[in-house]
Amino acid sequence: FRGHGYSPGFVRRVKRTLRLWQSRDKPIVLISxxxxxxxxxxxxxxxxxxxxxxxxxxTLDFLGLPPGSRLPWSQAQYLVxxxxxxxxxxxxxxxxxxxxxxxxxx
Numbered sequence: 001f002r003g004h005g006y007s008p009g010f011v012r013r014v015k016r017t018l019r020l021w022q023s024r025d026k027p028i029v030l031i032s033x034x035x036x037x038x039x040x041x042x043x044x045x046x047x048x049x050x051x052x053x054x055x056x057x058x059t060l061d062f063l064g065l066p067p068g069s070r071l072p073w074s075q076a077q078y079l080v081x082x083x084x085x086x087x088x089x090x091x092x093x094x095x096x097x098x099x100x101x102x103x104x105x106x
Contacts, residue, residue: 006041006042007041007042010037010041010042013036013037014037017036017037021073022073025072025073025074026072026073027070027071027072027073028070028071028072028073028076029068029069029070030060030065030067030068030069030070030071030076031067031068032053032056032057032060032067033053051095055092055093055096058091058092059084059092062083062084062088062091062092063079063080063083063084064079064083065079089104
């Protein structure tokens, strides 16, 4: 997350949540519907939003986790590093402008 292209309120909410998770190794729940971040997203319920749900489902599949999985932030980070290689990331993120513009690096 870089904070580009979103409303200031959304950027603040995401940054605050990421700091909280990382500093306390907070558990996260992986869901397949709108989460609290989505409520502030200017793209909510647009085609971009529906594409994000598709990417999320593909990511969970590659991680071997069903929606509703609960795990500590550190374990989620480990699974991403252990199970997602460049080929999978390109499959997940194909067509995303952030990837095409070089914001994401894997």
